[in-house]
Amino acid sequence: MSATIVVLYHSSHGSVEAMAHEIAESIEQQGASALLRTFVAKNAHDIVITKDDLINCDGLAFGTPTRFGMMASQAKSFWETTSDLWLKGQLIDKPACVFSSSSSMHGGNEATLLNLSLPLLHHGMMLLGVPYDVPELLATQTGGTPYGATHVAGSANSAQLSKDEIKICQSVGKRLTHIARKLK
Numbered sequence: 001m002s003a004t005i006v007v008l009y010h011s012s013h014g015s016v017e018a019m020a021h022e023i024a025e026s027i028e029q030q031g032a033s034a035l036l037r038t039f040v041a042k043n044a045h046d047i048v049i050t051k052d053d054l055i056n057c058d059g060l061a062f063g064t065p066t067r068f069g070m071m072a073s074q075a076k077s078f079w080e081t082t083s084d085l086w087l088k089g090q091l092i093d094k095p096a097c098v099f100s101s102s103s104s105m106h107g108g109n110e111a112t113l114l115n116l117s118l119p120l121l122h123h124g125m126m127l128l129g130v131p132y133d134v135p136e137l138l139a140t141q142t143g144g145t146p147y148g149a150t151h152v153a154g155s156a157n158s159a160q161l162s163k164d165e166i167k168i169c170q171s172v173g174k175r176l177t178h179i180a181r182k183l184k
């Protein structure tokens with residue numbers, strides 16, 4: 001069955017973008033369509049999110065960098081324009097997951113995942129975490145949480161996604177697609 005999943009992200013230095021691409025690739029590997037969308041057009045290849053993208057999608061993966069333990073302002077500004085969707089209940093029961101990158105291991109990435117979840121919950125979306133049958137979740141020495149995929153980029157923002165972080169991103173895309181199809 002076809003399914004369309006929006007992978008919506010903000011990334012200043014490329015870490016969240018790399019995660020978004022891993023998630024999108026795993027969605028496509030399931031035979032579904034992944035629509036990569038951003039909040040602002042920063043690069044030539046960026047496609048800015050529209051409300052119709054959200055209304056028409058079967059699922060949403062949403063990620064930003066950790067900014068003082070919260071989502072990036074670009075994302076918050078966008079969600080503050082979505083009261084019309086909220087009033088009409090247009091995102092209710094759509095499955096969703098969240099992901100983030102931070103400089104430091106304990107620098108607030110879990111708090112950011114919870115913060116990213118809040119507008120989605122207000123919209124009535126169904127939040128999916130990462131279950132512990134994903135073996136990398138117990139093994140990881142870098143990112144990865146039960147609340148969503150994370151990446152620890154280091155103080156110079158130079159760390160590549162670790163093998164465990166990639167596997168967790170892939171598991172998120174796979175599960176989101178699986179649940180989106182079940183709910184369709």
Ligand SMILES: Cc1cc2nc3c(=O)[nH]c(=O)nc-3n(C[C@H](O)[C@H](O)[C@H](O)COP(=O)(O)O)c2cc1C
Nearest residue numbers: 011012013014015016065068069102103104107153
């Ligand atoms: C304003 C600002 C606030 C930040 N706050 C945090 C923070 O609370 N904890 C942390 O570990 N990193 C923090 N960072 C670092 C970013 O989360 C980190 O560099 C992230 O990997 C960037 O993702 P990107 O490459 O997708 O832009 C902050 C960066 C900026 C610019």
